[in-house]
């Protein structure tokens with residue numbers, strides 16, 4: 001395994017926007033690339049951090065309107081998301 005490159009990823013979290021920098025490794029035998037930090041940090045697809053995704057999902061499940069759920073996230077967390085981001089996250 002050899003360090004192949006360093007990649008950056010932008011995520012929006014409960015405490016603001018972050019740019020994460022993490023290494024990607026290349027297997028020198030089979031050529032497969034791995035991102036151990038992505039696995040360790042449980043980074044999934046999309047803009048939101050895993051923690052913010054869980055909060056947005058919980059709000060979206062409890063409030064039977066994605067527009068109202070989006071407004072609640074905005075009012076309570078001060079994080080302004082598109083309604084379709086809340087819907088997609090749920």
Ligand SMILES: [Zn+2]
Pocket residue numbers: 027028029030031032
């Ligand atoms: Zn390999």
